[in-house]
Amino acid sequence: MRKIRYKKGKKVAPSLLEYTGIHKDVPTQMQLFVYDADELTECSDGSFDQLEHAVNLSKTNWLNIHGLNNTRIIKQVGDFLHADNFMLGDILNTTKRTKLEEYHDILFFNIKSLLPIENSDNINAEQISFLLKNGILTSFQEKKSDFFSHIRERIRTHSGIVREKKADYLLYLLLDAVMENFYITIETEEDKVEELINLTKTSTKLILLEQIEKHRDNFNFLKRSIIPLRDSLYSIKSMKDDNVFNAIEQDNYSFFERLHQKSLELLEQIEYDLTSLEGASNYFFSAQSHKMNEVMKTLTVVSVFFMPLTFIVGVYGMNFDNMPELHWQYGYFIILAIMFFLFIGMVYYFKWKKWY
CATH class of the missing domain: 1.20.58.340 (Magnesium transport protein CorA, transmembrane region)
Structure with missing residues (x-):
């Protein structure tokens, strides 16, 4: 049985909002979309007070925030939505695991977005958080990225049904876009692992074993990131059964069930890849033993x-x-x-x- 060790981290008081991530040089920027089937208003590069006046509760509102260094703005957003300080603290504390929280009429969801680093065996992790309340969806990103560019374009061009749907459907689209990064990361890892497995059949260099263990760590990291996401998506199904939380329409729960199925597919694929790495590791040791036996x-x-x-x-x-x-x-x-x-x-x- 694995021994659980206490990992000492930086203590942050719940009442003291402090960003704990690594992107401390990224300025805080905001972008607001207010839309329905007929109209679209897009605001950016303004103060929160200006964006607040542009919010129209009779329409769907998406406030996207890049950069979490300006805690004053984060606090303003929290006060506007009447969000608890604990939620704001979880948004700024990037060491938290993926989780779903329902507090009064606010749905809080945070997720880890993972992407491979180019020309490296490491994986880049970024925390993205969401607050959903009364037709207002607020997303928090540590840095500017193009995860949601295609969704913005669909809103601008009135493509698909996104303009007919409410903020809960928009949350589904954003979560789906983040989960696509898991597929990209797993596919990249699988390509590297396939090449590594082919090398183990022709070489017994010790560095191959080090690379196998590195990719095993990457897959385990992916697994640890997806398991709480799977549990959170499953919790949304229980909200449907309770019929208490009204921020998600009944017809849209099926979309989140699709995301839950995707998380299960991702975990199954990771288990298969871990098994392949285990086979590659066993083959490496068998090849080493065979070479020694031949000598x-x-x-x-x-x-x-x-x-x-x-x-x-x-x-x-x-x-x-x-x-x-x-x-x-x-x-x-x-x-x-x-x-x-x-x-x-x-x-x-x-x-x-x-x-x-």
Whole structure:
């Protein structure tokens, strides 16, 4: 049973909002979409007070925030939505695991977005959080990225049904876009693992084992990120059964059930990939053992070839006077001939037995 160790981290008081991520040089920027089936208003690069006045509760409102360094703005958003400080603290604390929380009329959802780092075996992780309340969806990103660019374009061009739907459907689209990053990451890892497995069949270099363990850690990291997401998406199904939380329409629960199925597919794929890595690791050790056995077999065969020759040399190396062969004129050449034909005979015998 694995021993659980306490991981010491930075303590942040619930009442003190502080961003704990690594993107501390990213300025806080905001973008607001207010839309329905007929109209669209897009606001950006303004103060929160200006954006607040642009909010129209009779329409769907999407406030997207890049950069979490300006905690004053985060606090303003929380006060506007009447969000608890604990929720705001979870938005700013990037060490928190993926979770879903329902507090009064606010749905809080945070998720880890994972993408492979180019020319590296490492994975980049970014926390994205959502607050859903009364037709207002607020998303918080640590830095500016293009995760949601296609969704913005669909809103602008009135493509699909996004303009007919409410903020809960928009939340589904954003979560689906983040989950697509899991597929990209897993596919990239699988390509590297496939190449690694092919290398283990032709080489027994120790660095291959190090790479296998690195990718095993990456898949386990993906697994630890997806499991709480799966549990959170399953919790949304229980909200449907309770029929208490009204921020998600009954017809839209099926979309979140699709995301839950996707999370199960991702976990199944990761389990398969971990099994493949386990097979590659076992093959590597088997190849190492086989190579060692071949070396030992060669050394043993060579030793056996010279054992009778060493015995003969040892016998005629004794200093006894009564050894008639020592006085034969051709004794030396006769013994060499016997040793030569004995060696050749043993070589053919071993080859006939297929011992080498």
